[in-house]
Structure formats: C-alpha cells, structure tokens
Amino acid sequence: MADINREWLLVQRPQGEPKPSDYQWRESPVPEPGPGEFVVRVLYAAMDPAIRGWMDAQGNYMPPIPLGTPVRSVVLGKVVKSNVDAHPVGQIVSGLGAWADYVVCKPGYVGPVPVEWGHDLTTYLHPLGAVGATAYYGLFEVGKLKDGENLLVSGAAGGVGSLVGQMGKIKGCKVVGIAGGAEKCRWLTEELGFDAAIDYRATKDLSAEIRKHFPGGFDVYFENVGGATLEAAMDNMAMHARIAICGMISAYNDSHDPPPGPRNMWNILVKRAHVEGLLVSDYMHRAMPGYQQINDWIKAGKLKFKVDVRDGLENTPEIFNKLFTGSHDGKLLVKIGDA
Numbered sequence: 001m002a003d004i005n006r007e008w009l010l011v012q013r014p015q016g017e018p019k020p021s022d023y024q025w026r027e028s029p030v031p032e033p034g035p036g037e038f039v040v041r042v043l044y045a046a047m048d049p050a051i052r053g054w055m056d057a058q059g060n061y062m063p064p065i066p067l068g069t070p071v072r073s074v075v076l077g078k079v080v081k082s083n084v085d086a087h088p089v090g091q092i093v094s095g096l097g098a099w100a101d102y103v104v105c106k107p108g109y110v111g112p113v114p115v116e117w118g119h120d121l122t123t124y125l126h127p128l129g130a131v132g133a134t135a136y137y138g139l140f141e142v143g144k145l146k147d148g149e150n151l152l153v154s155g156a157a158g159g160v161g162s163l164v165g166q167m168g169k170i171k172g173c174k175v176v177g178i179a180g181g182a183e184k185c186r187w188l189t190e191e192l193g194f195d196a197a198i199d200y201r202a203t204k205d206l207s208a209e210i211r212k213h214f215p216g217g218f219d220v221y222f223e224n225v226g227g228a229t230l231e232a233a234m235d236n237m238a239m240h241a242r243i244a245i246c247g248m249i250s251a252y253n254d255s256h257d258p259p260p261g262p263r264n265m266w267n268i269l270v271k272r273a274h275v276e277g278l279l280v281s282d283y284m285h286r287a288m289p290g291y292q293q294i295n296d297w298i299k300a301g302k303l304k305f306k307v308d309v310r311d312g313l314e315n316t317p318e319i320f321n322k323l324f325t326g327s328h329d330g331k332l333l334v335k336i337g338d339a
C-alpha cells in the first residue's frame with residue numbers, strides 16, 4: 001500500500017481543452033476515515049466525458065468541482081480502512097471518487113460491485129458499471145426501443161455507444177452507428193454486428209449518408225455527440241421518432257463559447273418526434289436488473305466490449321484529453337493501483 005496520497009487538484013477552469021496548468025499535483029499522508037466513513041485505495045479511474053462539464057463554473061446536473069480540490073471521477077477500488085460495517089476492509093467498491101491514490105467515502109456514493117460474477121475488475125467500470133446502465137436504461141426506458149425498429153447511434157465505437165448498438169441488435173433492430181475512422185467502423189460491423197457504420201470524419205454529407213441507410217428515417221436515435229451530428233440525424237427522423245439525449249461530447253470543450261444549436265428543430269414538430277434527456281444517476285438505485293441482463297448477455301457472448309487501460313495517476317490529465325480526439329480504443333480507464 002502506498003504510504004502517501006497523490007492527487008490531481010483542479011486549480012483553474014479550463015478554456016477549451018484542459019491544459020496542464022489547469023491542474024496541480026499534491027502529495028499528502030494517506031487519509032484516515034472519520035465516523036461513518038471508509039477509505040478506498042483507487043485501482044482504476046474511469047475517463048468519463050462528464051468530468052469535463054464538472055470542471056466548468058456553471059455546473060450541470062452536479063455542482064462544479066471546487067477549485068483547489070481533487071478532480072471528481074468515477075473510480076473502482078478496494079476498501080483499506082473502514083468505520084462502516086457494510087464496507088469492510090478488502091471489499092471491492094465503485095462510485096464517485098477522484099483522481100487520487102486514496103479517497104474518503106461515505107455510504108451511498110460508493111458501493112460494492114458483484115465480483116462474484118467473476119469478471120476482470122475493469123468490466124465493472126464498463127458494461128457492468130455506469131456505462132452499461134446508461135446504455136441499457138437510456139435505450140429501453142428513454143429511447144423506448146422496440147423489437148425490430150431502426151436505431152441510429154452516434155459515438156458508436158465508444159463505451160456507451162458500442163453497447164447501445166449491440167443491445168439494438170439483440171432486439172432484432174437495424175442498427176447504424178456513426179464513429180470516427182475506418183478501423184472503428186470495421187469493428188462495429190465485422191465484430192459487433194452493426195448493420196452499417198458511417199465514418200463521420202470521411203463523410204462530406206452526414207445527413208445524406210444516414211438517409212442511404214434509413215430512407216424512411218430512424219425510429220430511435222441515441223445521441224452521444226451533438227452539434228453537426230445531431231443536426232444531420234434530425235434530418236432523418238421517421239414519424240414519431242424518439243431521440244434519447246445521452247451526451248454531446250462535441251461541445252464539451254466549447255462551453256465558454258457554445259456553437260448555435262441545430263437549425264432544423266422544426267422537424268421535431270413535422271415528425272411529431274419526442275426528444276428526452278437521460279441521466280444514469282436517475283437509474284442507479286434500481287440498476288441491478290439491468291446489470292443482471294447485461295451479465296447474461298456477456299456470458300452468452302452476445303455483448304462484447306473493449307477497455308483501453310492506460311497506466312499511471314501521474315499521466316491522468318493527458319490520458320483524459322484522448323476522449324476528445326477519439327485516440328483511444330474502447331472505454332478509457334487509468335490504472336492507478338494494484339488490487
């Protein structure tokens with residue numbers, strides 16, 4: 001067990017892509033738990049795009065990370081000191097932590113993961129963690145996907161998107177993904193069974209490309225990207241289409257000067273479409289049935305996934321920025337400690 005606690009603090013609100021000067025490295029003694037608290041040795045931190053929003057001053061569905069405090073992050077780790085009977089030393093837990101070696105936790109925000117299912121620990125930060133719950137509840141409860149419908153998903157080769165598309169295939173849907181680069185598109189169609197994948201980086205007219213695959217429009221669009229991608233999708237809605245707004249990563253670094261929204265909002269009226277936002281934390285208190293279904297699909301070989309594990313707390317700020325260039329291959333995680 002490391003005898004110091006290393007942490008990345010946020011010391012400045014990023015303008016655009018986060019820079020090294022937005023962070024400060026701090027070393028201090030390993031914390032002690034207070035009454036009703038436990039201390040977790042962080043093993044992995046999930047590089048979630050949402051962290052970028054928490055760095056901004058305005059906050060979103062969570063308050064902004066206060067300047068001078070550790071960067072908030074979903075983590076997976078092991079309890080090493082505890083004043084809580086339900087979280088004994090040695091328990092593997094996941095939940096809200098920080099870019100740090102150790103985090104002090106209270107019950108509720110961090111809880112045990114079903115290690116008895118026998119997966120590599122990283123799986124509990126991807127399909128059997130918030131990423132999987134986002135895909136499952138977002139697609140079926142917000143998108144209300146029905147068997148055999150036409151499903152379009154952006155950010156399709158990413159953590160959430162790749163699961164959404166495969167869940168659509170399990171339900172007998174026609175699934176088209178939008179992703180950046182030929183290799184990611186090949187993975188979607190040849191290994192994950194998507195019906196088609198559109199490489200948005202190599203496509204001049206995304207709207208026309210979507211229309212080729214869905215001449216009658218899509219029934220459900222699972223939105224991870226926003227901006228021009230959302231506008232192109234909204235040209236191609238079937239009557240009574242549903243759009244599940246999960247994320248808009250293309251705009252996260254533009255929060256100081258956001259671009260104008262889609263110019264074709266009128267199509268929502270024309271197509272009597274339904275647009276609804278989703279937030280995974282609304283489902284976490286009842287996520288277990290979703291995880292059980294996802295676990296069954298993984299064990300049956302119906303759901304595949306990739307994790308891209310990079311090394312070292314010290315490299316975390318640099319690794320985080322890969323989310324915005326797509327220069328990672330699967331759900332991006334940082335390995336911080338050993339179990």
Ligand SMILES: NC(=O)c1ccc[n+]([C@@H]2O[C@H](COP(=O)([O-])OP(=O)(O)OC[C@H]3O[C@@H](n4cnc5c(N)ncnc54)[C@H](OP(=O)(O)O)[C@@H]3O)[C@@H](O)[C@H]2O)c1
Nearest residue numbers: 049158159160179180224246247248249250278279280326
């Ligand atoms: N609402 C919720 O509760 C919730 C929960 C979890 C995640 N999310 C959202 O879900 C989305 C995916 O998250 P994830 O954790 O699974 O990350 P991810 O998809 O594994 O990684 C982000 C991907 O976004 C794509 N991207 C980045 N900048 C882009 C741009 N300007 N235009 C188009 N694509 C761009 C890149 O893929 P390419 O190489 O294909 O460009 C990159 O690999 C994000 O929008 C995130 O905020 C929402």
